[in-house]
Amino acid sequence: MEPPDEKAGEATGLRITPQLLKLHTGEFALDSILLLKLRGLGLVDLGCLGECLGLEWLDLSGNALTQLGPLASLRQLTVLNVSNNRLTGLEPLAACENLQNLNAAGNLLATPGQLQCLAGLRSLEHLRLWDPLARLSNPLCTNPSYRAAVQELLPGLKVIDGERVSGRGSEFYQLCRDLDSSLCLSSSPGPRASEAQPWVEPGYWDCWPTRSSSILEEACRQFQDTLQECHDLDRQASECLAQAEQALGPVGTTSSFVF
DSSP: OOOOOOOGGGGTTTEOHHHHHHHHHSSSSSSGEEEEEEEOOOOEOOOGGOTTTTOOOOESSSSSSOOGGGGGGGGTTTTEESSOOOSSOOOOGGGGGOOEEEOOSSSSSSGGGGGGGGOOOTTTTESSOOOOOTBBBBBGGGGTTTTHHHHHHHTTEEEEEEEOOOTTTHHHHHHHHHHHHHHHHHSSSSSSSOOOOOOTTTTTTTTOOOOOOOOHHHHHHHHHHHHHHHHHHHHHHHHHHHHHHHSOOOOOOOOOOOO
């Protein structure tokens, strides 16, 4: 789903000002702000945000932004969320040399070429252009092969749209994609697909015999001995209590009834 045409608060043309930043952070010095959440305020102008030189984490999602110019001065920025806006380009982010995580789902990015500006960001590892849970996307995501194009353009990415594409764990996602593709082929009309092949080598799922451990066996033996000693002590204590009750009880008990 693409960003809605109307955004709450756009009519007022809300602009970021020092007063607004102080209200949301409590900081009086803009360059001392490290984390900033300005979600869903109807922002159309980033104003003085570029003066927050120490900013590391920034959430601008759910606004009406069309450009990110002031962000070019935020060299310390590592996490940025600009989802659900009206962005057609991300060029100012090329200067955010420490950016690691970018969420740009729900904008107007039409081609992978509009991401070329991110190619120089060596720290960028996580990129989201499509968010199925929030139902946010970009026009470029309508192409089934857009992820491959993005990965080729930005080879340093490890995660695209929440799925790991390189490094540890990427094989699992690739396996799921291959399975989805095979299911689609088998359900579509046409020639019968070739017989499925095993995913793993023969014997992969065989159970291996457990190796004995002398340390584990000794620990189990000691535990059993201790448990037996506890049972013996409990039995002896019960016998002593029974003898004590018998010794303290009356020798003879007679009952008398008065009619």
